[in-house]
Ligand code: SF4
């Protein structure tokens with residue numbers, strides 16, 4: 001997410017939807033695109049306001065937590081708003097492509113630029129195994145029907161005149177789950193998709209949306225339930241204030257209590273340390289971490305051979321939610337984080353009810369007119385450790401296991417910092433060979449840099465990384481903190 | 490006039506930050522060298538421009554008192570250029 005214009009539009013839609021809910025104006029949601037692009041107004045980004053309204057309408061569908069794919073373009077946003085109000089649980093697939101926004105990208109292909117000098121050597125012509133290149137009018141020309149996009153000609157051109165036009169979402173996807181269809185829209189194959197969110201961040205038109213659960217969460221609050229927020233370690237620094245102020249702003253937004261998922265990260269670290277020790281002692285070659293939800297999806301869908309090497313430890317979100325539900329059996333739990341894949345994980349486990357991302361949290365504060373800087377400091381009931389609070393930064397998880405293990409000289413940590421086609425290939429290889437040449441404790445993070453680089457962050461990862469490290473630096477070592485138990489009465 | 494600085498006021502209040510001011514945090518380092526020492530940068534938490542329903546025009550920035558709405562790095566740099574070069 002580094003495009004100011006699309007960020008602004010996406011968030012404005014969310015703010016307006018939250019406003020509509022709070023002011024009991026869900027019956028007027030169909031006006032949203034017209035309010036944002038009024039009659040005789042300007043169309044700042046696309047050809048005309050009609051096109052922009054069509055895109056905004058679809059963004060609102062995603063904001064209501066529904067699929068754009070099944071939209072017939074005739075149904076009123078009011079009808080969709082009603083569906084969102086009536087449903088009792090969020091939809092199963094968690095991403096949707098706003099096809100009205102997705103059209104800018106030409107299909108991926110190899111292309112000869114005007115830098116072509118029509119040289120006499122013509123290595124491109126002789127290199128192409130498919131006979132797709134000919135010289136016409138002194139320039140090399142690729143026959144699209146014959147070209148297989150192998151890119152060999154690009155490598156041999158002495159002028160670097162041949163380039164590959166990329167489709168950003170396709171290029172970002174580590175598992176080949178997103179492609180343009182004949183209509184020119186990107187389509188996600190959910191059988192392959194691991195919910196990593198790479199396409200969400202990569203699309204310059206912000207066409208890939210998460211289906212929001214904000215309305216569902218607001219409904220629970222309105223029904224008078226005890227709704228508990230569980231903030232991921234990456235929350236630190238998302239706004240330019242302390243995490244205690246962010247937590248207090250959540251209370252002012254209607255949450256009853258706020259827990260740091262870092263407390264669950266402590267449980268993950270301790271459990272994983274025991275698991276690692278046991279595995280090494282029985283002679284295993286290596287163990288991978290298991291806290292990244294997108295990595296877990298990758299293992300399930302693409303590399304089942306890795307299962308025996310993946311720790312059986314559950315994620316920080318799981319342990320935190322379990323703790324909260326044991327303490328308050330009737331409450332509603334909401335995980336707040338930067339991550340698409342956590343929505344999938346929440347659907348699969350029994351303790352986390354909803355997921356809200358950081359952008360939605362920000363939109364909530366804006367809609368409610370909460371100035372976070374003016375909030376008091378919230379006091380968390382439980383203390384989390386330095387190591388747990390560092391989970392959001394690459395290397396943090398492996399380090400936590402190392403510290404929790406205390407003295408275990410046979411530990412060689414390594415990190416897979418970001419899932420991409422190359423690291424996925426490496427992982428497959430290690431699983432096949434049953435060996436990892438890089439180390440015996442392999443930390444795996446789908447996002448490069450860790451959770452601070454998740455697709456729904458409000459602040460840039462360099463700044464949040466520093467803030468998290470400073471916050472962790474003031475915290476106690478995991479080995480000096482008692483294991484906490486839920487308070488039940 | 491020559492050595493008088495122009496005042497760039499950034500807003501990092503919640504509304505502005507969420508609506509895009511996070512991208513303006515490093516603007517000081519992006520101002521081209523020829524303008525750099527002619528601009529004084531000041532940060533605020535809420536310039537009080539975001540209340541009511543004006544939030545959709547955030548982030549707000551003030552350049553010598555003049556309000557720039559839906560501010561982006563490009564918009565601000567252009568405005569600085571216009572102010573200084575006339
Ligand atoms: S990056 Fe993908 S989703 Fe975005 S416009 Fe291009 S094809 Fe569509």
Ligand code: SF4
Pocket residue numbers: 172173174175176177178188189192193194195196197198199200340
């Ligand atoms: S979420 Fe990840 S796996 Fe799914 S389509 Fe997007 S990039 Fe591919």
Ligand code: FES
Pocket residue numbers: 500501502503504505506534535536537538539540547548549
């Ligand atoms: S937050 Fe910027 S004007 Fe209020």
